[in-house]
Amino acid sequence: MQKILEKALHTASLSHEEIITLLGSQDAAPLFKAADSVRRQTLGDEIYLRALIEFSNFCRNNCCYCGIRRDNKKLNRYRLTPEQIIALGNQAAQQGFKTVVLQSGEDVWFDVKILTDIITELKKFDLAVTLSIGEKSREEYLAYRQAGADRYLLRIETTDQELYHRLDPGMSWHNRRRCLQDLKELGYEVGSGVMVGLPEQSLSSLADDILFFKELDVDMCGIGPFIPHPDTPLAACEGRAFELALKVMAITRLLLPDINIPATTAMETLRPQGRLIALQSGANVIMPNITNFECRKLYELYPNKAKTQDNGPDSLTTVLAEIKSIGRILGKGYGGHRRKKY
Numbered sequence: 321m322q323k324i325l326e327k328a329l330h331t332a333s334l335s336h337e338e339i340i341t342l343l344g345s346q347d348a349a350p351l352f353k354a355a356d357s358v359r360r361q362t363l364g365d366e367i368y369l370r371a372l373i374e375f376s377n378f379c380r381n382n383c384c385y386c387g388i389r390r391d392n393k394k395l396n397r398y399r400l401t402p403e404q405i406i407a408l409g410n411q412a413a414q415q416g417f418k419t420v421v422l423q424s425g426e427d428v429w430f431d432v433k434i435l436t437d438i439i440t441e442l443k444k445f446d447l448a449v450t451l452s453i454g455e456k457s458r459e460e461y462l463a464y465r466q467a468g469a470d471r472y473l474l475r476i477e478t479t480d481q482e483l484y485h486r487l488d489p490g491m492s493w494h495n496r497r498r499c500l501q502d503l504k505e506l507g508y509e510v511g512s513g514v515m516v517g518l519p520e521q522s523l524s525s526l527a528d529d530i531l532f533f534k535e536l537d538v539d540m541c542g543i544g545p546f547i548p549h550p551d552t553p554l555a556a557c558e559g560r561a562f563e564l565a566l567k568v569m570a571i572t573r574l575l576l577p578d579i580n581i582p583a584t585t586a587m588e589t590l591r592p593q594g595r596l597i598a599l600q601s602g603a604n605v606i607m608p609n610i611t612n613f614e615c616r617k618l619y620e621l622y623p624n625k626a627k628t629q630d631n632g633p634d635s636l637t638t639v640l641a642e643i644k645s646i647g648r649i650l651g652k653g654y655g656g657h658r659r660k661k662y
């Protein structure tokens with residue numbers, strides 16, 4: 321393992337085999353330490369915050385793992401108005417955030433006109449705008465970019481195409497890949513990512529995922545454990561692979577030393593201090609949720625996601641105290657991808 325880590329530290333590259341060896345290691349502490357040291361050397365101690373607005377839980381898709389899938393009839397659906405979204409953006413800017421992330425299910429009520437108007441208004445608050453609203457046409461991505469959107473998050477979910485098509489009925493892996501390509505070509509900072517611990521997902525497939533991030537040359541990468549939701553077809557699956565997800569994240573940091581990597585909410589959900597552990601194993605971004613509590617509860621991708629206490633993990637006081645507790649500092653500015661030579 322030490323030899324592989326040294327190679328990664330010197331070259332920021334690893335073979336498929338070497339990645340599998342790291343993923344299968346019994347004692348991953350040296351891997352997490354190496355990822356933390358790469359993060360420190362490349363990006364320093366700044367942690368960047370992104371204000372997350374979950375603005376609609378309507379979704380036309382039927383992903384088997386996801387609590388807001390179309391066929392989950394038990395879920396009450398909500399949609400914030402454009403005015404509410406803009407007001408939350410204003411609030412985020414006043415609290416000192418420099419980025420807002422607009423996330424939703426694939427909700428066709430938000431057409432190009434409505435969304436471009438929202439983006440235009442949000443840009444007036446001097447915010448970087450990140451979208452995470454799923455698969456769209458190239459023309460739509462262009463319209464959002466021209467309205468001022470800066471970044472886009474679209475997880476590939478898994479690079480195992482067979483697994484993808486089983487878990488995302490009616491969707492096409494190649495279309496998702498096309499979206500990522502379009503977004504790159506249109507000048508967005510592009511984030512992708514996967515879930516870890518999906519049924520029948522192998523270590524080899526996770527190694528492919530990591531090499532895919534490298535090949536796509538992503539600017540951001542969100543990696544989270546899959547957590548089964550009781551009202552989905554995957555209710556009985558095991559999932560909850562915290563340690564394995566942490567390994568995937570740490571190896572991604574070794575291969576892409578300067579990208580932005582969030583400590584994901586799914587990690588925080590599975591482990592007390594999961595976010596702090598991630599921040600000390602390669603992550604450098606936190607995405608506090610600023611959606612109002614009533615809606616946040618309904619954006620239930622998986623159970624216990626919404627921590628609705630006032631002083632919960634999303635509160636700015638908690639976040640700032642956590643950052644301080646591990647000797648890190650709050651990043652200033654937009655915190656975009658600062659490409660370094662390595």
Ligand code: SAM
Pocket residue numbers: 385386387388423424425426452453454455473474475477514515544545546547548549586621622
């Ligand atoms: N609709 C947009 C899209 O498709 O990119 C954004 C919203 S989607 C719900 C956000 C992410 O939630 C997905 O990319 C997926 O990785 C994650 N997710 C969904 N269900 C999950 C689960 N049960 N456990 C962990 N992550 C989950």
